[in-house]
Amino acid sequence: MLVSLALGWLVLLPDEFERLGVETTFGALFGANFAFWHQAGYFDAASVTHPLLHLWSLGVEEQFYLAWPLTLLTLWKVRTRRAQLIAAIALVSFALSVALVNAHPIAAFYAPWTRLWELMIGSLLAVTSLDATSVTRGIIREGASFVGLALVVGAVLTFDSQMSFPGWYALAPTVGAALIIAAGPTALVNR
Numbered sequence: 001m002l003v004s005l006a007l008g009w010l011v012l013l014p015d016e017f018e019r020l021g022v023e024t025t026f027g028a029l030f031g032a033n034f035a036f037w038h039q040a041g042y043f044d045a046a047s048v049t050h051p052l053l054h055l056w057s058l059g060v061e062e063q064f065y066l067a068w069p070l071t072l073l074t075l076w077k078v079r080t081r082r083a084q085l086i087a088a089i090a091l092v093s094f095a096l097s098v099a100l101v102n103a104h105p106i107a108a109f110y111a112p113w114t115r116l117w118e119l120m121i122g123s124l125l126a127v128t129s130l131d132a133t134s135v136t137r138g139i140i141r142e143g144a145s146f147v148g149l150a151l152v153v154g155a156v157l158t159f160d161s162q163m164s165f166p167g168w169y170a171l172a173p174t175v176g177a178a179l180i181i182a183a184g185p186t187a188l189v190n191r
Helices: 002-011 014-028 032-037 045-049 055-078 082-100 105-110 112-127 139-158 167-183
Strands: none
Touching (some): 002 014, 014 055, 032 055, 032 105, 055 082, 055 112, 082 105, 082 112, 105 112, 112 167, 139 167
16 A cells, blocks of 8 residues: 555646545555445446555455454354354345345445355354365365356356346355365365
8 A cells, every 4th residue: 555655646646646545544444445435336437547446355354354253252152053143144244235236336345244245154164164074075075166166267257347246146256265165175176
């Protein structure tokens, strides 16, 4: 961010440099997604002029990493069924994503509560210890890794800026990544 500010001071117009300063501040405070949410859409022509646009996803992740341990601590003390509660939180977040993606696409894209489900799938993998030791050896493990790769590659090759994203479309790369992780390091795709 400091390099971007230094270069921005040399090459940007005053209003562009001011915007970069705001984006840098929000990025340093783990809130870049909120800054970009209140500006333009991710694929707008003006978005390519934001050198720190990639920080939006780090903002969502950092917000998750700050809030999630506190949530886990609470769940641990409550001694509730953690996997079911995580799945329920993920489903509510996914439903919000689907509900908002067409009516409020920018909010659905940048809001942490509409992206939470994607991170919760990883949490489910961790909580249920779903990894190579619990996935049946052989064809199921290999099948999971290949299906996961197909979902991720399919998303890369077919998704475009005209799609309502995240919503339903985010299922393919998210579930694909989870399948690859669940298959473990010995699966052919992962080797």
